[in-house]
Amino acid sequence: MLSRSAAGLYWMGRYLERASHLSRLLRQQTESLADSPPRDIYFGWHRIYGALDREPLSGALELDSDDLFALVDSFALADDLTFEPTNPDSIRSCFAQGRENARQMRHHISAEMWTCLNQSHLRLQDMEMQDIWVRSPENFYAETAAEIDTFRGVTSSTLYRDDAWHFVQLGNYIEKVQLSASLLMAQIAAVHLFEVPADAYWTSLLRHYYAFEAYNRASSAAIESDRVLGLLVTNPQLPDSLSLSVSQLCNELAAIGPGPDTEATARTRSQAEYLRQLVGIEWPGGADGQALLERIDDGCRQLHHLVTKTYFDYPVLAPDHGRADRHDQ
Amino acid sequence: MNFDSYDLDPAVFDEMFGADGTPHPHCRDLHDTLGSMSSADLGAIGEWVTRSFTNEGITFTVYGDDEETERIIPIDSVPRVMSAGEWADLTAGLKQRLSALNRFLEDIYGEARIIADGVIPADMVRGCPQYRLEMRGFRAPHGVWVAVCGTDLVRTNNGFRVLEDNLRVPSGVSYMLAIRKATKSAHRLLYRLSRVRDIENYGLILARTLRELAPEGRSDPTMALLTPGIYNSAFYEHMFLARQIGADLVEGRDLLVEDGYVYMRTTSGLKRIDVIYRRVDDDFLDPLVFRPDSLLGVPGLLHAARLGNVSVVNTPGTGVADDKSVYAYVPDMIRYYLDTEPLIQNVETYLCRRPDDLEYTLDNLEHLVVKRVGESGGYGMLIGPHSTPEERNEFAALLRADPADYISQPTLALSRAPCLIEGRLEPRHVDLRPFILTGAETRIVPGAFCRIALRRGSLVVNSSQGGGGKDFWVLDD
Numbered sequence: 171m172l173s174r175s176a177a178g179l180y181w182m183g184r185y186l187e188r189a190s191h192l193s194r195l196l197r198q199q200t201e202s203l204a205d206s207p208p209r210d211i212y213f214g215w216h217r218i219y220g221a222l223d224r225e226p227l228s229g230a231l232e233l234d235s236d237d238l239f240a241l242v243d244s245f246a247l248a249d250d251l252t253f254e255p256t257n258p259d260s261i262r263s264c265f266a267q268g269r270e271n272a273r274q275m276r277h278h279i280s281a282e283m284w285t286c287l288n289q290s291h292l293r294l295q296d297m298e299m300q301d302i303w304v305r306s307p308e309n310f311y312a313e314t315a316a317e318i319d320t321f322r323g324v325t326s327s328t329l330y331r332d333d334a335w336h337f338v339q340l341g342n343y344i345e346k347v348q349l350s351a352s353l354l355m356a357q358i359a360a361v362h363l364f365e366v367p368a369d370a371y372w373t374s375l376l377r378h379y380y381a382f383e384a385y386n387r388a389s390s391a392a393i394e395s396d397r398v399l400g401l402l403v404t405n406p407q408l409p410d411s412l413s414l415s416v417s418q419l420c421n422e423l424a425a426i427g428p429g430p431d432t433e434a435t436a437r438t439r440s441q442a443e444y445l446r447q448l449v450g451i452e453w454p455g456g457a458d459g460q461a462l463l464e465r466i467d468d469g470c471r472q473l474h475h476l477v478t479k480t481y482f483d484y485p486v487l488a489p490d491h492g493r494a495d496r497h498d499q
Numbered sequence: 500m501n502f503d504s505y506d507l508d509p510a511v512f513d514e515m516f517g518a519d520g521t522p523h524p525h526c527r528d529l530h531d532t533l534g535s536m537s538s539a540d541l542g543a544i545g546e547w548v549t550r551s552f553t554n555e556g557i558t559f560t561v562y563g564d565d566e567e568t569e570r571i572i573p574i575d576s577v578p579r580v581m582s583a584g585e586w587a588d589l590t591a592g593l594k595q596r597l598s599a600l601n602r603f604l605e606d607i608y609g610e611a612r613i614i615a616d617g618v619i620p621a622d623m624v625r626g627c628p629q630y631r632l633e634m635r636g637f638r639a640p641h642g643v644w645v646a647v648c649g650t651d652l653v654r655t656n657n658g659f660r661v662l663e664d665n666l667r668v669p670s671g672v673s674y675m676l677a678i679r680k681a682t683k684s685a686h687r688l689l690y691r692l693s694r695v696r697d698i699e700n701y702g703l704i705l706a707r708t709l710r711e712l713a714p715e716g717r718s719d720p721t722m723a724l725l726t727p728g729i730y731n732s733a734f735y736e737h738m739f740l741a742r743q744i745g746a747d748l749v750e751g752r753d754l755l756v757e758d759g760y761v762y763m764r765t766t767s768g769l770k771r772i773d774v775i776y777r778r779v780d781d782d783f784l785d786p787l788v789f790r791p792d793s794l795l796g797v798p799g800l801l802h803a804a805r806l807g808n809v810s811v812v813n814t815p816g817t818g819v820a821d822d823k824s825v826y827a828y829v830p831d832m833i834r835y836y837l838d839t840e841p842l843i844q845n846v847e848t849y850l851c852r853r854p855d856d857l858e859y860t861l862d863n864l865e866h867l868v869v870k871r872v873g874e875s876g877g878y879g880m881l882i883g884p885h886s887t888p889e890e891r892n893e894f895a896a897l898l899r900a901d902p903a904d905y906i907s908q909p910t911l912a913l914s915r916a917p918c919l920i921e922g923r924l925e926p927r928h929v930d931l932r933p934f935i936l937t938g939a940e941t942r943i944v945p946g947a948f949c950r951i952a953l954r955r956g957s958l959v960v961n962s963s964q965g966g967g968g969k970d971f972w973v974l975d976d
Contacts, residue, residue: 172747173764273556274729277742281555288556333766430768481766486755 171278171333177482178275179334183341185268186287189261190318191349195221196248196261197311198378206370208240213364213371215247220356221349222259226250248307249299261314262294280328283321290317336426337481343419344474347445350412351467353378354399358460361395369393375402379410400453403462412466413449419473420446429480438476445469501534505917505924512656513926514579514916525582525974532689533577538922544685545576545919551681557674559732559962573967574678575918576685579929579949580693586945586973589652589659592842593933594941595833597648600664600820601937602836604644608634608816618835619828623852626903627825628873629667629818631781633788637805637814640712641939644814647705647776648935649948652843654914660846662930664829666821667813668778671948672934673736674968676701679946682970694975698946702743704936705776709744711938712810713773720773722746723763725754727779727795737778746776751783756799761809774810775800781815789815823872823906824850846911852903860907861898864891867907869898882958884910913958918951918969928952930960931971945973 199214206214215231227250228243252261269291276284294314302310329335357375364371372393376382379402388405389397406413420442428435448466453459507516515526522530533541549571558569606613607624608631614621624630649669651662679698683690706722713720724746726737741748753763754772762769777784783793785800803809819825827848830841849856849867860867864883871879881894898905915926933947949971950960960966 171766172749172753173766174750174753175747176766270729274738276556276738277748284556285554289554292553337766427767429766484764486764486769 180341182271183338184345187345189264193315200307221353396455512914575969578970631816634816673739696945706744708938
């Protein structure tokens with residue numbers, strides 16, 4: 171497959187996963203606005219901004235115990251993460267970039283995928299925060315996440331299982347692992363900052379990963395941070411766990427086949443295996459747990475770099491030394 | 500829905516009605532169907548067609564428009580209909596014309612007999628900006644310089660006329676296919692009853708044509724469609740066609756030339772390309788030969804083509820044959836190369852390089868259409884009857900300063916077809932761009948991109964200037 175096309179599909183997968191992740195986080199956050207105390211609301215914003223490694227447009231977050239201020243702040247913060255045009259990671263920006271990648275690669279995706287994505291993009295294009303805030307912001311985020319899920323379903327139903335599929339999936343899983351590692355680190359940091367290890371902070375994390383029921387099934391004990399983190403990182407049966415995401419990432423990489431440079435291909439696959447080992451060990455907890463997440467995060471960034479150098483942006487060898495002739499008849 | 504307020508003008512051919520106000524025989528079904536529909540029904544169909552284009556992102560890009568680069572072409576849901584007999588006559592004329600044009604290109608970049616024999620002035624050919632000296636002696640595969648041609652036709656009360664030949668990178672075929680898909684779905688029953696000839700196999704025929712032009716010995720050629728990229732106005736079409744013909748959609752940066760072969764960069768290494776359907780203008784194709792500042796092309800591409808290791812379709816240098824001045828000589832080319840009379844006439848053309856023609860043009864500016872030779876897309880032209888005295892004065896000065904850069908033609912009464920305008924059926928001027936494909940043989944799908952001048956009285960059909968499109972049905976016998 172053309173390298174630029176593969177890169178476009180890979181990034182489409184990444185941007186849509188980013189939009190999905192943020193939509194789910196914001197859904198949960200806006201749901202909490204109805205009845206949570208201001209402290210919990212600010213905790214949620216800290217966690218989200220920490221995970222994105224971003225500072226709000228209005229400056230650093232400060233805890234305000236006034237309900238009204240918490241709501242006003244929340245409007246501005248949600249707007250920053252949803253529609254702010256200068257924020258490349260806002261939901262609308264991610265959609266626009268995912269859709270732009272799809273537009274450039276339309277000949278590689280199905281017509282149904284394109285129509286599905288384009289309709290979502292058109293819906294978002296003219297919206298403003300005020301439009302969704304006066305009604306039900308949580309419904310808006312739920313619908314947005316559902317639209318991405320629909321797109322994935324359409325992709326799964328209509329896209330031929332060639333390299334186009336594998337690069338979309340690879341982008342999706344690399345983004346998922348990186349976002350999850352960042353979110354878990356942000357969760358730990360926010361809990362330390364707020365100094366109140368409230369169960370609610372951990373149950374909301376479990377709910378974000380659709381893992382609350384799984385946690386209850388696996389553990390009869392009360393909510394414990396290390397048990398939660400252990401489940402989210404190492405459980406191979408949980409759909410959004412780091413363990414399963416890394417495993418799927420490795421499968422996609424194996425399906426793609428070798429790049430033009432054997433050594434580069436080997437390094438990329440080794441890096442993926444290294445990640446698999448990291449998420450396969452028992453959750454160590456405490457400072458070691460934090461260090462493990464940092465390694466996963468860093469390892470995932472390295473993997474992205476290696477994928478880019480192996481498949482998209484490799485140094486060109488003269489055809490006689492490369493593998494061009496294998497296509498000739 | 501009725502045609503009570505439909506305004507027939509005896510000076511203008513109407514695609515649905517004869518001069519006596521009754522529908523042409525082949526239009527009766529469409530006429531009766533439209534008559535049985537309410538304005539609301541027809542409006543709903545129009546909205547549905549437009550919405551389907553919006554949802555599917557069937558767009559074109561407007562240059563210099565910072566606010567909105569992607570636009571939806573306005574679609575009229577009322578098809579234009581043609582009988583099988585009329586279409587057969589047209590296709591014969593189109594094939595004849597393209598055959599002569601290919602012979603002309605092979606000749607002028609070779610022996611140049613047509614110049615030596617005094618049929619066409621040497622300076623008109625060699626002084627044309629689209630004449631590419633670098634292509635002298637080039638051997639196009641099978642002598643096919645133009646494999647994909649989009650000929651603009653207009654109809655008057657005196658029959659069809661060729662307005663221009665688009666021989667470089669003609670566009671619009673994706674709209675032909677997309678409009679058909681939407682209109683067919685909107686007028687399902689009428690479509691079935693009318694026995695409309697199918698055009699869906701255009702992609703297969705294009706792919707077959709390109710394969711036929713592959714370098715010798717490449718029986719299963721790798722094909723690529725070379726696009727300038729997403730900011731090109733026709734990017735949607737490039738993507739659409741790449742998909743239709745099973746080619747990779749590549750940009751110049753995806754390709755490289757090594758040892759006289761063209762390769763594309765794939766995830767598994769370099770892969771040789773045999774046929775490039777290029778949608779990049781000559782100027783930007785190869786910075787080693789044409790514009791050195793081009794970032795859109797591939798250094799060394801022309802060298803590889805000259806070696807016969809890759810086929811570039813259409814061949815660079817074809818623009819000289821669709822130059823607006825050279826156009827005036829196409830009937831002579833047909834007589835010269837094919838020893839027969841043209842089946843489709845040209846529009847009468849005054850070459851302002853000739854003193855008499857210049858004088859006539861200056862004296863009749865208010866009646867003529869004046870076109871700059873090197874412009875396209877409806878730009879750089881004066882439509883005399885719709886112009887102001889100031890605009891005519893401005894053009895007169897331009898003509899005197901560089902007469903060879905202009906031609907003029909009488910203002911044609913382009914035919915009109917019924918269009919749904921604000922809930923009513925009103926006539927609007929239309930043209931027709933069929934697509935002619937030449938590989939080992941010449942083939943034409945029975946369809947065309949029918950462009951509409953949506954503004955009342957306007958003759959400008961270009962999508963970049965407010966024009967729209969509608970489906971064009973060729974009926975079976």
